[in-house]
Amino acid sequence: MKTPSKNTGRPERHARYRERHRTEIAARMRERRAKDPEAAKAYWRQWYESHPGYFRLRNIARRARLASAYGSFTEAEWQLKLAEHGHHCFYCGASGPLQADHMVPISRGGSNEISNIVPACKSCNARKGTKTTEEFLQRRAC
Numbered sequence: 036m037k038t039p040s041k042n043t044g045r046p047e048r049h050a051r052y053r054e055r056h057r058t059e060i061a062a063r064m065r066e067r068r069a070k071d072p073e074a075a076k077a078y079w080r081q082w083y084e085s086h087p088g089y090f091r092l093r094n095i096a097r098r099a100r101l102a103s104a105y106g107s108f109t110e111a112e113w114q115l116k117l118a119e120h121g122h123h124c125f126y127c128g129a130s131g132p133l134q135a136d137h138m139v140p141i142s143r144g145g146s147n148e149i150s151n152i153v154p155a156c157k158s159c160n161a162r163k164g165t166k167t168t169e170e171f172l173q174r175r176a177c
């Protein structure tokens with residue numbers, strides 16, 4: 036498989052490129068995955084192995100953002116929120132293990148108050164990523 040461009044040397048320029056060409060890059064990756072899912076899996080496995088600190092660093096950054104985000108919610112508030120939504124994912128209606136999703140992501144200036152939280156299944160929460168609830172629902176609609 037062709038290896039993607041290496042981001043050695045000019046990380047800032049590379050990040051800007053990725054930001055500008057986000058949808059193209061995502062489309063290319065989707066295509067590649069559809070054509071040869073096994074090779075794509077192998078590629079990512081290798082990528083994770085060669086970037087051992089990646090998720091650890093991301094988690095540390097996330098915890099720091101959470102800690103400095105405005106507000107907090109209690110376990111009781113979370114349970115109440117789950118009950119309000121009938122213990123179903125806000126996005127797809129799935130039941131099962133649910134995660135607290137920030138409608139406006141912390142990384143986009145959202146608060147950590149219960150009013151900014153909805154229950155989401157792991158899959159929806161992962162796909163939503165740093166999109167707002169509105170952006171995520173819009174993308175799903177088309």
Ligand SMILES: [Zn+2]
Nearest residue numbers: 124127156159
């Ligand atoms: Zn869901």
